[in-house]
Amino acid sequence: MDRDTRAETVAVVGMGAVGTALAGALAAAGHDVVACGRRPLDRIEVTDGTGADAVTSTYPVRWVATPDDVGAAALTVLATKIHDTPAVADWLAALTAHGGHVVAAQNGVDHVERIGPLVTAEVVPALVYTNVERTGLGAVRTRRTDRDLVVPDTASAEPAVALLEGTRLAVERSADFRTAAWRKMLTNVSANPITALTGRRVEVLTEQPVAELAMRVLREAVAVGRAEGAHLDDADAREVLAWLQALAPGSTTSMLQDREAGRPLEHDGLTATVVRLGDRHGIDVAANRSLLALLSAVSP
Numbered sequence: 001m002d003r004d005t006r007a008e009t010v011a012v013v014g015m016g017a018v019g020t021a022l023a024g025a026l027a028a029a030g031h032d033v034v035a036c037g038r039r040p041l042d043r044i045e046v047t048d049g050t051g052a053d054a055v056t057s058t059y060p061v062r063w064v065a066t067p068d069d070v071g072a073a074a075l076t077v078l079a080t081k082i083h084d085t086p087a088v089a090d091w092l093a094a095l096t097a098h099g100g101h102v103v104a105a106q107n108g109v110d111h112v113e114r115i116g117p118l119v120t121a122e123v124v125p126a127l128v129y130t131n132v133e134r135t136g137l138g139a140v141r142t143r144r145t146d147r148d149l150v151v152p153d154t155a156s157a158e159p160a161v162a163l164l165e166g167t168r169l170a171v172e173r174s175a176d177f178r179t180a181a182w183r184k185m186l187t188n189v190s191a192n193p194i195t196a197l198t199g200r201r202v203e204v205l206t207e208q209p210v211a212e213l214a215m216r217v218l219r220e221a222v223a224v225g226r227a228e229g230a231h232l233d234d235a236d237a238r239e240v241l242a243w244l245q246a247l248a249p250g251s252t253t254s255m256l257q258d259r260e261a262g263r264p265l266e267h268d269g270l271t272a273t274v275v276r277l278g279d280r281h282g283i284d285v286a287a288n289r290s291l292l293a294l295l296s297a298v299s300p
Contacts, residue, residue: 007030007031007032008031008032008073008074008075008163009031009032009034009073009074009075010023010026010031010032010033010034010073010074010075010076010077010163011033011034011036011070011073011075011076011077011091011095012026012033012034012035012036012061012076012077012079013036013037013076013077013078013079013080013088013091013092013095014037014077014078014079014080014081014084014088015035015036015037015039015041015044015079015138016079016080016081016134017132017133017134017140017254017257018079018105018128018130018132018254019077019079019080019105020044020046020132020134020138020139020140021046021130021132021140021142022077022079022105022128022169023035023044023059023061023077024044024046024057024059024140025046025167025168025169026077026163026167027044027059027060027061028057028059028167028168029166029167029168031163032062033059033060033061033062034061034062034063034064034070034073035061035062035063035064035138036064036067036070036088036091036095037063037065038065039137040063040065041061041063041137041138042060042061042062042063043058043059043060043061043138044058044059044061044138044139044140045057045058045136045138045139045140046058046059046139046140046142047135047139047140047141047142048141048142048144049142049143049144050141050143050248050250054141061138067090067091067093067094067095068094070091070094070095071094072094072095072096072097072098072099072100073095073096073100074100074101074159074163075100075101075102075103075159075160075163076092076095076096076100076101076102076103076119076121077102077103077105078092078102078103078104078105078106078115079105079106080106081106081107081254081258081264081266081269082106082107082108082114082266082268082269082270083264083266083268083269085106085114085115085118089118092115092118092119093118093119093120096119096120096121097120098120099120099121099122100121100122101121101122101123101124101157101159101160102115102119102121102122102123102124103124103126103151103160103164104123104124104125104126105126105128105149106125107184107185107188107254107266107269107270108181108185108269108270108273109178109181109182109185109225109228109273110273111123111125111181112125122156122157122160124151124152124157124160124161125151125152125177125181126149126150126151126164127149127150127151127180127181127184128148128149129145129146129147129148129149129150129184130142130143130144130145130148130149130169131143131144131145131247131248131251131252133252133257134257143247143248143250143251144170145247146170147170147172148169148170148171149164149169149170149171149172150171150172150173150174150177150180150184151164151171151172151173151174151177152173152174152177153173153174153175153177154177161173176231178228178229178230179225179230179231179232181230182221182225182228182230182232183230183232183236183240185221185225185270185273185274186218186221186222186225186232186236186237186240187240187243187244188270189217189218189221189270189271189274189288189291190205190214190217190218190221190240190241190244191205191214191244191253192253192254192255192256192266192270193217193255193267193270193271193291193294193295194210194213194214194217194291195252195253195255195256196253196255196256196258196259196265196295196298197291197294197295197298198210199256199259199260200256201249201250201251201252201253201256202244202245202247202251202252202253203249205241205244205245206245211241211245213287214241214244215237215238215241216287217287217288217291218237218240218241219234219237220274220278220283220284220285220286220287220288221237221274221285221288222234222236222237223278223283224274224277224278224281224283224285227277227281227283228277228281254266255267255270259298259299262300263300264299264300265295265298265299267291267292267295267296267299271288271291271292271295272292274288275288275289275292
């Protein structure tokens with residue numbers, strides 16, 4: 001293990017791209033990782049980087065098929081898409097029957113409100129910045145950024161945060177998590193819809209007409225975030241777009257991967273949230289509303 005952290009049993013619900021990447025990091029740190037889901041897995045494969053510099057590592061996991069087969073876990077990682085959360089309520093109830101912590105590695109800005117009623121555990125939101133691409137069942141490719149996870153800097157989250165910090169992940173603590181969540185929301189409501197609708201990876205955001213559209217989307221989301229209590233301004237919109245444009249070539253988004261695979265898109269928890277809250281606060285969100293209409297039309 002990278003740090004002096006006692007090995008724990010960690011259950012991962014949602015073994016998609018993000019869930020598999022986090023499972024790999026936790027297994028590499030010596031934890032007993034339980035993969036929860038329908039498809040059998042006894043090992044996972046994580047490739048860091050691309051080309052000649054890529055390094056592939058394989059880690060063992062324990063697979064359980066139903067909530068009846070799993071006991072309580074010290075830590076549960078929830079890595080499903082927002083709209084799939086209700087479908088795993090039985091898993092969450094079983095895993096948190098005796099308390100513990102749930103790391104909600106999901107998009108959105110309402111992790112605690114959305115997941116809290118489903119568990120008897122402390123919900124710790126985690127904003128995922130690592131760019132992860134699923135390459136097969138139990139296999140992912142990661143493109144590391146300047147940070148991997150952003151988590152709340154609170155005493156109640158400490159046990160889960162300490163466990164995550166004992167891995168190879170770069171974990172950043174935020175004292176103003178509301179603002180941090182909205183900053184992450186900015187990346188999601190711009191890059192996700194535009195890549196999914198164009199069928200192209202993040203390089204599309206460097207093209208001038210697309211960049212101008214992304215900036216309109218971002219400025220609307222900044223206004224909504226400020227109305228919701230986040231400390232954001234126009235500089236945040238510019239910085240987020242610049243960060244997205246500087247991502248490694250070939251970086252993808254979760255929504256583009258879902259569209260390519262014919263899966264439902266996560267627009268209701270992202271773009272629709274900006275539109276709904278914008279309407280509540282009387283903010284013009286025309287660009288986000290247009291993207292939402294198109295996403296609704298193409299989502300299975």
